[in-house]
Amino acid sequence: MSKHQFNRNFAIILGINKYINGIRELETAVPDAHKLAQIIQKQHQNLKQQYQVQNKYEVQLLLNQRVTLSKLKELIEDFKQGQIPFDKEKVVVTESDRVLFYFAGHGIALEALENQEGPVGYLIPQDATLGDSNTYLPMQELHDALNALPCRHMLAILDCCFAGAFRWASLKREILPKVTVYKERYDRFISDAAWQVITSAADDQKALDSLGQRGKVQDGNEVNSPFAKALFDALRGDTEESADLNKDGIITATELYSYLRDQVEILTENHYKRQTPGLCPLRKHDKGEFIFLLPEFDRDKLEDAPPLIPENNPYQGLESYDEKDSNLFFGRENLIKQLYQHVVSKQQALTVVLGASGTGKSSLMKAGLLPRLRHSQEHQFQILQVMRPGETPLEALAQVCSSIATVITAEVLRASQLGG
Known part of the structure; x- marks a missing residue:
């Protein structure tokens, strides 16, 4: 099996409405789970024939009484064994497979334990008891189990209160939502590891699904949570403002997050507290991207990456970056911003940048600060030619x-x- 293809695509979709033991029932978690299963099962049918098999999902839908604490524990043990339960059989997951995990239900975050950073997040099983954290499922356990799966791509989507607490079990990286997808980059998205999590709310936010007046969005005859409504619109690709930022027929997890963040904040801005989705990578994440393909996708129509020539080579070796190389100089945006603010401050008549040899002082000044000063809309500078004392x-x-x-x-x- 080529690393540019997937052998099998699995979707584990959980939804809980009928809570017991003092926990308020929900209204749209189960319909949301059903709708997501429907969309991803039918989505591949709209693709061009050569992409249908590679993007067909095998869906395991677990609802209400099938999402008790004991059944969740069994599911986690299966994940740790590198397998997924499908009805009466268990399927072994391989490096050539892709897994989508979705949970819709209640969630909660408790204060961090001693020597622990960030809140402790829990998913609330169907048979949990209100106020008894021993009957909840720690997000850390889910995180560790998902990481144990040997698949190449994994995307977890959590639509519950305090879902953002999941990120404290992971790493946090900068989000770069819009990049041109060349054939080579698409192949890299597929072949390299992608382990990502999208959450419906921050670690200190309640998803509207769990407020006293349950947040819901009417779409024709369908009623969904605000997050699910935005998710379905994105995956169907039938909205005017598409999640496909580059119009290339590919929705990456990063593009999906960017779309969800903007749409969900708009949908929830008139409620008690605005809901802000999040994106974080798991520890096994590399240079890949979990992707969804839209009907218009055709790899042959993607552009080839431009040839590497001295003028666009971002690797300068031992040479420093010059002002003409500013479009190739990246990764130090925050430092450039801080340095610019320091220079333009009225209290600073002189700014000196010090550092050991080879740490990038010249590049920071020439390819970072000087272009920022030259194109400043707020201040005008007379910029002299760069000199060496000699x-x-x-x-x-x-x-x-x-x-x-x-x-x-x-x-x-x-x-x-x-x-x-």
Whole structure:
């Protein structure tokens, strides 16, 4: 099996409405689970024939009484054994497979334990007892079990209160939502490991599904949670403002998150507290991306990556980046911003950048700060040619300053005349 293809696609979809033991029932978790199963099962049928088999999902739908604590524990044990239960059989997951995990129900976050960073998140099983955390499922257990699966791609989507607490079990990285997908990048998305989690709310937020007045969105005859409504719109690709930012027929997990964040915040802004979805990678995440294909996708229509030539080679070796290389200089945006703010501050007449040899001072100044100063809309700067002190620093400085010597002389004369 080629690393540019998947052998099998599995979807484990959980939804709980009928809670017991003092926990309020929900209204749309089960319909949301049904709808997601329907969409991903039919989605592959709209693709071009050569992509249908590779994108067909085998769905395991677990609802209400099939999502008790004991059954969740059994599911986690199966994940740890590298397998997925399908009715009466258990399927072994391989490196060539892809797994989608979805949970819709109640969630909760409790204060962090001693020596633990961030809140402790729990999924609430169908038979949990209100107030008894021993009957809840720690998100950490789900995190560890998902990481044990040997598949190449895994996407977990959690639509519950405090779902963002899941990220404290993972790493946090910057989100870069919009990139041109060339054939080579698409192949890398498929072949490299992708382990990502999308949550419906931050770690300190209640998903509207669990408020006293349950948040819901009417869409024709369907009633969904705000997060699920946005998720379904994105996957169907039938909205005017598509989750496919690049219009290439591919929705990456990063694009999906960006779309969900914007749409869910709009849908929830008039409620008690705005709901903010999150995205975080799991520990096994590499350079891949979990993707969903839209009907118009055709790999042959993707552009080839531009040839690598000296002018667009981002690797300068031992040479520093110059101002002309600013479009290739990346990864230090926050430092550039801080340095710019420091330079333009009225309290700073002189700014000195110090650091050991080879740490990137010259590149930071020439390819980072100078373009920012030159194109500033707030301040105007007279930027001199970059100089090296050499053996005669004063001569080098005088030569660089010669271009503004006339201006300085005129200003001095005018000042002396005004003073006289």
